Amino acid sequence: MANFSKSNVPQFSVDVYQNEYLPEGGREVNAIVTVSATGGGTIGSAVAAPHLYTAGQGPDAAVAIMVDCSGSMDYPPAKMRNARDATAAAIDTLRDGVHFAVIGGTHVAKEVYPGNGRLAVADTATRDQAKQALRKLSAGGGTAIGTWLRLADRLLSSAEVSIRHGIVLTDGRNEHESPEDLRAALDSCAGRFTCDARGVGTDWEVKEVTGIASALLGTADIVADPAALAADFTHMMETAMGKEVADVALRLWTPVGTEIKFVKQVAPTVEELTARRAEAGPRAGDYPTGSWGDESRDYHVCVQVPTAAVGQEMLAARVSLVIPQGDGSVQNLGAQGLVRAVWTDDMVASTSINPQVAHYTGQAELAQVIQQGLDLRKAGDVDGATAKLGRAVQLAGASGNADTAKLLAKVVDVVDAAAGTVRLKARVAEADEMTLETRSTKTVRVKK
Amino acid sequence: MSQMPQPTALSRCPSCEEPLEAADRFCGACGYDLSAVSAPPQDHPTITMNGTSAGLPPAAPSVDWPLAPEVDSADVSAPVHRAADIRGTDSGGSELPHPEHPEHPHGDPAGVRPSVAKRPAGQPSGVRFDRPSEPDEYPLAPPAGEVRTAEGHPADGPDREVPADPRTADLPAPPAGAKVCVACRSGQVDTDGYCENCGHAQPRERDHMEQELGAVAAVSDRGLRHHRNEDAFAISSTALPDGSPAVVAVVCDGVSSATRPDEASLAASRAANESLLAALPLGTHPQQAMHEAIVAASEAVNALADPSTAQGEHAPHVNAPACTIVSAVVTSALLIVGWVGDSRVYWIPVDRSSLPARLTEDDSWAAQMVAAGLMNEAEAYADERAHAITGWLGADAYELEPHTVSFKPDRPGVVVVCTDGLWNYAEAAEDMAEVVPLDAAERPLHSAQVLVGHALDGGGHDNVTVAVMPFPAPSQGAGSA
Numbered sequence: 001m002a003n004f005s006k007s008n009v010p011q012f013s014v015d016v017y018q019n020e021y022l023p024e025g026g027r028e029v030n031a032i033v034t035v036s037a038t039g040g041g042t043i044g045s046a047v048a049a050p051h052l053y054t055a056g057q058g059p060d061a062a063v064a065i066m067v068d069c070s071g072s073m074d075y076p077p078a079k080m081r082n083a084r085d086a087t088a089a090a091i092d093t094l095r096d097g098v099h100f101a102v103i104g105g106t107h108v109a110k111e112v113y114p115g116n117g118r119l120a121v122a123d124t125a126t127r128d129q130a131k132q133a134l135r136k137l138s139a140g141g142g143t144a145i146g147t148w149l150r151l152a153d154r155l156l157s158s159a160e161v162s163i164r165h166g167i168v169l170t171d172g173r174n175e176h177e178s179p180e181d182l183r184a185a186l187d188s189c190a191g192r193f194t195c196d197a198r199g200v201g202t203d204w205e206v207k208e209v210t211g212i213a214s215a216l217l218g219t220a221d222i223v224a225d226p227a228a229l230a231a232d233f234t235h236m237m238e239t240a241m242g243k244e245v246a247d248v249a250l251r252l253w254t255p256v257g258t259e260i261k262f263v264k265q266v267a268p269t270v271e272e273l274t275a276r277r278a279e280a281g282p283r284a285g286d287y288p289t290g291s292w293g294d295e296s297r298d299y300h301v302c303v304q305v306p307t308a309a310v311g312q313e314m315l316a317a318r319v320s321l322v323i324p325q326g327d328g329s330v331q332n333l334g335a336q337g338l339v340r341a342v343w344t345d346d347m348v349a350s351t352s353i354n355p356q357v358a359h360y361t362g363q364a365e366l367a368q369v370i371q372q373g374l375d376l377r378k379a380g381d382v383d384g385a386t387a388k389l390g391r392a393v394q395l396a397g398a399s400g401n402a403d404t405a406k407l408l409a410k411v412v413d414v415v416d417a418a419a420g421t422v423r424l425k426a427r428v429a430e431a432d433e434m435t436l437e438t439r440s441t442k443t444v445r446v447k448k
Numbered sequence: 449m450s451q452m453p454q455p456t457a458l459s460r461c462p463s464c465e466e467p468l469e470a471a472d473r474f475c476g477a478c479g480y481d482l483s484a485v486s487a488p489p490q491d492h493p494t495i496t497m498n499g500t501s502a503g504l505p506p507a508a509p510s511v512d513w514p515l516a517p518e519v520d521s522a523d524v525s526a527p528v529h530r531a532a533d534i535r536g537t538d539s540g541g542s543e544l545p546h547p548e549h550p551e552h553p554h555g556d557p558a559g560v561r562p563s564v565a566k567r568p569a570g571q572p573s574g575v576r577f578d579r580p581s582e583p584d585e586y587p588l589a590p591p592a593g594e595v596r597t598a599e600g601h602p603a604d605g606p607d608r609e610v611p612a613d614p615r616t617a618d619l620p621a622p623p624a625g626a627k628v629c630v631a632c633r634s635g636q637v638d639t640d641g642y643c644e645n646c647g648h649a650q651p652r653e654r655d656h657m658e659q660e661l662g663a664v665a666a667v668s669d670r671g672l673r674h675h676r677n678e679d680a681f682a683i684s685s686t687a688l689p690d691g692s693p694a695v696v697a698v699v700c701d702g703v704s705s706a707t708r709p710d711e712a713s714l715a716a717s718r719a720a721n722e723s724l725l726a727a728l729p730l731g732t733h734p735q736q737a738m739h740e741a742i743v744a745a746s747e748a749v750n751a752l753a754d755p756s757t758a759q760g761e762h763a764p765h766v767n768a769p770a771c772t773i774v775s776a777v778v779t780s781a782l783l784i785v786g787w788v789g790d791s792r793v794y795w796i797p798v799d800r801s802s803l804p805a806r807l808t809e810d811d812s813w814a815a816q817m818v819a820a821g822l823m824n825e826a827e828a829y830a831d832e833r834a835h836a837i838t839g840w841l842g843a844d845a846y847e848l849e850p851h852t853v854s855f856k857p858d859r860p861g862v863v864v865v866c867t868d869g870l871w872n873y874a875e876a877a878e879d880m881a882e883v884v885p886l887d888a889a890e891r892p893l894h895s896a897q898v899l900v901g902h903a904l905d906g907g908g909h910d911n912v913t914v915a916v917m918p919f920p921a922p923s924q925g926a927g928s929a
């Protein structure tokens with residue numbers, strides 16, 4: 001198997017992009033931190049062809065698929081059938097040796113396969129059995145996603161594996177538990193497994209689905225057409241199978257007297273991490289990033305430092321990557337980056353903005369104004385919505401975020417993209433509006 | 449001016465309340481930069497100005513040198529060559545244009561002295577132009593003997609011992625195996641050179657460097673406003689084929705608007721020094737050796753350019769590493785000066801009744817404007833572009849034009865080789881002479897320290913580097929204790 005001789009422990013690297021120069025009295029330091037994992041076992045063709053994996057190859061993993069079986073899944077009847085087919089496709093994508101379970105979700109959670117509080121181990125036989133069991137899935141009942149997640153957590157934690165991942169499919173609002181119940185379930189599951197969330201159709205709540213993915217460090221998306229579910233599930237499972245290392249945390253050390261203004265992931269999506277800090281010894285804190293395959297993500301770190309005299313230089317933050325261990329120790333992944341502050345009286349140096357920082361500041365604003373614009377639109381504030389979505393069109397165009405620009409063009413008529421002049425469309429397909437909202441946090445990287 | 453730096457006015461450190469000595473520039477307890485308390489004077493960072501020369505007549509010589517000051521000028525920055533009998537050539541050996549100075553302030557009727565012997569008594573300067581086309585003015589002949597520097601170092605083995613940074617020298621010794629932060633004195637220093645407590649960068653080796661080789665000494669300092677030292681120097685001694693001494697000093701100033709200026713200055717100073725050390729013992733014409741040294745330095749800096757940033761034929765290395773260079777070679781009879789950029793050489797006679805002189809002409813916007821007759825000196829130097837340099841070493845330099853001049857001083861003196869970090873605080877030759885200690889020829893290291901101190905006391909707005917070398921070069925054994 002020479003093709004698959006890559007070590008399945010990826011190498012992490014950290015690159016820092018910043019303008020380290022501050023004017024006299026300057027205190028705010030901004031940096032884009034690019035974290036890349038390479039050299040792991042992810043090989044696209046192999047993932048797409050799981051039979052090439054022998055048991056034990058790739059990291060051991062456990063996956064729980066949570067399928068909405070509430071009564072609305074029968075309207076139209078094709079929705080339940082598509083959900084079944086999509087789940088079957090995802091099961092086919094499981095590589096041999098991966099632990100898995102299928103959960104049917106209503107106002108309660110039921111084990112569909114294998115049952116009895118266990119996980120199955122994927123092979124040809126169990127994959128067939130699981131697909132047989134899917135036939136039993138029928139629609140009826142309410143929706144309480146928190147109960148699904150808690151059951152998934154119980155099942156996933158029963159396996160001694162390094163990667164734990166869930167997939168949630170829902171078609172409706174989380175009506176049969178309080179938002180606090182869902183919040184509590186997310187809090188108890190956070191850090192224990194990662195989870196992707198998908199809304200099928202247009203009767204679900206965008207903020208619920210994106211909230212699940214955000215809390216559990218997975219992806220969120222809309223599958224407006226149930227017929228597209230199988231392809232999406234296959235892709236999601238491929239990505240899950242490509243994960244090589246879990247529970248990676250971005251560790252930030254800052255000197256005495258500094259204040260961390262914010263830490264957010266800015267690529268591939270905007271994800272606020274500031275409040276998720278876990279203290280990690282003197283002046284250090286860990287920000288969770290979930291599991292990693294061969295991939296690259298960008299983080300925007302903003303630190304306020306005590307000012308120093310012109311000519312002085314200090315370290316504003318040291319960025320490293322760690323995997324917290326159960327016993328309180330950490331595994332350090334080796335890579336680190338330095339965020340620096342250098343005071344100068346060279347105005348040209350201190351007033352220039354690093355292109356990466358400028359770009360991602362714009363991308364974060366783009367996500368924010370889309371959200372605000374859609375909220376104002378729902379609230380009936382046409383002028384407010386027009387202003388926000390106009391700004392979004394301007395930002396998306398200037399930064400080359402073509403996907404978001406296309407989605408915006410389905411919600412507004414663009415009069416002048418460069419100036420941000422738009423008109424709200426009189427009629428907007430619900431799916432288009434929900435797609436824009438769900439994908440508003442997607443960013444693009446700096447144009448080369 | 450009330451805003452000038454006045455370190456003596458502080459009785460206690462503004463950071464940690466530690467009592468201060470009158471002359472302290474840094475708090476002895478916490479390392480606080482006391483100069484930062486007061487506003488500094490105008491800065492003249494070394495920057496390049498691409499395209500400046502394009503606006504000038506192409507036929508204009510790069511160096512219109514020497515240049516006489518206006519008679520009525522009371523402006524201290526105006527004098528360029530009051531010692532009007534200084535004359536030079538470019539490396540090609542062709543004579544430079546030489547305007548007449550009928551109203552020379554020192555009553556010197558002509559700018560050129562054909563030889564020392566013809567100099568009337570009481571002439572203000574001891575420096576003179578030596579034509580390279582008259583090689584018999586270089587009485588360089590074998591035999592060669594064993595050559596050692598005055599301090600007994602082998603001629604080719606420069607002493608690289610670097611004294612401790614004065615900013616940290618008086619701090620208590622850190623515990624064994626651990627360095628303690630100079631800024632907060634509580635954190636230890638990590639392997640990156642930052643404090644593990646307050647994050648402050650620790651002094652680096654290049655922040656302050658000193659070297660002495662008997663007949664030449666140099667000091668370089670980061671200054672008070674820049675976060676790293678982008679200047680570099682190299683000094684050395686060797687022997688000509690006849691066994692007489694030749695002393696070398698090279699000083700380079702990294703162009704801060706380019707990438708890796710600190711690497712450029714280091715590479716250039718080393719390459720020029722090595723080139724001179726190789727050429728001089730072989731009997732190469734010293735002015736030719738100087739020219740070749742600058743070319744070697746240029747190639748060393750070019751080699752630093754990252755080829756991946758190449759952007760077409762006309763801008764092959766945008767923002768490639770760049771630096772200035774100035775060098776002096778002193779022998780028993782000659783003083784050879786070479787430069788590109790705005791680093792300078794000053795001549796300070798031991799007998800201070802003789803006039804001092806600046807021996808270099810800046811490759812700067814202001815100098816070019818004056819040379820081209822487009823502005824007078826006062827106008828040119830008042831312009832914000834005045835200090836932009838028009839010549840430098842580096843892959844994005846338009847054309848390398850090394851300037852070399854040979855002098856045959858008729859009296860003892862000291863040669864001051866420096867970056868603008870020093871001459872910004874003593875621009876006119878008379879001002880420089882005022883701050884060069886009277887015993888500079890006997891104590892070059894002390895003098896270099898005093899000169900750097902002068903720049904720091906003035907605000908230390910730029911990196912400061914100066915080499916001090918007595919003329920004539922002390923013969924073998926002279927000066928040793």
Ligand SMILES: [Zn+2]
Nearest residue numbers: 461464475478
């Ligand atoms: Zn102090």
Ligand SMILES: [Zn+2]
Nearest residue numbers: 629632643646
């Ligand atoms: Zn410290």
